[in-house]
Amino acid sequence: MDRNRLLTWTLWAPSTLLMAGLLSGCSPAAWDMDGPMSFFQPQGTLAAIQLDVLMVALWVCIGIFFVTGGLYFYTLIRYRSRPGDEARIPAQLHGSTAIEIGLVAIFVVLLTIIMVPNVRALFIMDDLDTIERAELVVDVKGYQWWWGFEYPAQGIRTANELHIPVGTKVTLNLTSDNVIHSFWVPKVAGKLDVIPNQLNRMWFEADTVGVFQGQCAELCGASHANMRFLLVVHEQADFDAWVEAQARPARPVTEGVDPAQVALIERGRAIFLQNACIGCHTVSGTHALGQAGPDLSHFGSRREIAAGMWGNTHTALAAWVQHPADLKEGSLMPNLGLSDDDAAAIAAYLLSLK
Ligand code: CUA
Numbered sequence: 001m002d003r004n005r006l007l008t009w010t011l012w013a014p015s016t017l018l019m020a021g022l023l024s025g026c027s028p029a030a031w032d033m034d035g036p037m038s039f040f041q042p043q044g045t046l047a048a049i050q051l052d053v054l055m056v057a058l059w060v061c062i063g064i065f066f067v068t069g070g071l072y073f074y075t076l077i078r079y080r081s082r083p084g085d086e087a088r089i090p091a092q093l094h095g096s097t098a099i100e101i102g103l104v105a106i107f108v109v110l111l112t113i114i115m116v117p118n119v120r121a122l123f124i125m126d127d128l129d130t131i132e133r134a135e136l137v138v139d140v141k142g143y144q145w146w147w148g149f150e151y152p153a154q155g156i157r158t159a160n161e162l163h164i165p166v167g168t169k170v171t172l173n174l175t176s177d178n179v180i181h182s183f184w185v186p187k188v189a190g191k192l193d194v195i196p197n198q199l200n201r202m203w204f205e206a207d208t209v210g211v212f213q214g215q216c217a218e219l220c221g222a223s224h225a226n227m228r229f230l231l232v233v234h235e236q237a238d239f240d241a242w243v244e245a246q247a248r249p250a251r252p253v254t255e256g257v258d259p260a261q262v263a264l265i266e267r268g269r270a271i272f273l274q275n276a277c278i279g280c281h282t283v284s285g286t287h288a289l290g291q292a293g294p295d296l297s298h299f300g301s302r303r304e305i306a307a308g309m310w311g312n313t314h315t316a317l318a319a320w321v322q323h324p325a326d327l328k329e330g331s332l333m334p335n336l337g338l339s340d341d342d343a344a345a346i347a348a349y350l351l352s353l354k
Contacts (some may be wrong), residue, residue: 036213037186043208043233044188049121056117058171060110131203134171142181142194144175144332145309146294147222147280157282159294160229160307165239166209168220174200182218185231191217206233211303222330228308244314245354249299250286250351261348269348271342280333283353293333300354306331 033040042048047198080092093099124130139160141148150157164170173192176182183189189204206212216227234242249346252269254262272278273286288296302312305329310316322343324333 013229018260037215039186039190040315041188043206043210043212044185045184045207046125046189047187047203048202048207049124050190052097053117057114060114064110067266071204082138084118101250109234113259116220125186127203130169131171134169136168136170137169137173138162139173140183140184142220142227144178144221144330145216145227145228145328147214147216147229148294151243154247156244158246158298160301160304161232162204162229163232163234163242164240165236166206166233167207168236169203169205171201171203174202177316179220180218181216181220181227183214184217185197185212185214187212188231188233193218198214206231211235211237213308223307223328226307226309226328226338228304230303230308232303241331245301246298249284250283250353252349253300253354255350264345265352266349268342269344276334276336277346294352295335296350298353300351314344314347314349317350318343321346321350 039047039051039054042051050225080089081327119284135151139150139152142149147159147160147162149159149162172192174192176194176196181194182191183194183202186202188206189202192200192202194200210233212231212232212233216224218224218293220227224336252265254265257265272283273288278286278288278290280290282289282291282295282297284297285294300312304310305312305317306320306324309328310320318340320327320342321336322338323335324331325335
């Protein structure tokens, strides 16, 4: 091996290994492509159709990569200059009509292969009949930076947690009152822009019971990355029970709770109802009727707070109500100057709202 080749290999081998490591996130598990935001294991009709579209285009591109790369290397080796005939120039094919027409024909065929599943997917996704006849309709509103979900037929409202029954076609009416957001649940359905002064409609369907991660997929401001939500897919009976529970007026659930905790919840309720909280939040059955922030009527039943930033625990919630503007970039919820005790009491009250 001469010096140049040795140098080439000592540069290529480590950098190839490094690239492989970086691409895999240095973890063999990354190759499973089964993270919470991965669309490679679809759990819904639309996600499966969209994955088909991607895979067809991907395989066509991989084919083009290997064919053109193969021809390139074949040409490099076959027509390299050899000692003694450096002056020889191979036959030139520039302007060959047969090659030009052949290339155009090949790419027409390849683009047609990519186009067929795309057009099919567009017709399925945009089918007005399916959208009009869905068994469940949810009005989705993008806020800065959280999601409002309203079920007009069931008369319920929630935030950052979209509940649906499994195997049921659901229609979403998407709007925004501020900037452009984008609704996306990678494993189940995606994506559709959520645009001010425009109603965008989409249908989707989940195949599997479970909790799936959703995310705003359009850069919308400081807390775009913190505009997450959960899609909770229930068996039909569990969904009906959830709807029934959400439709009831909110009340602190204090059965089986010790008296000291009940006193804390009552104190939290009093502070909440006397403070600016009620200007933005609704708690059904009370005089808190604000509309600017998330409906908190059944807040204690939710899994996460602040649009997916933390789990819904007492510690996280107390910190959040005390310092929202510090903890979430650009949050419109102001710091109210609550003391540690008041924040703890409000958190206890909100968690009791099941
Ligand atoms: Cu909303 Cu990004």
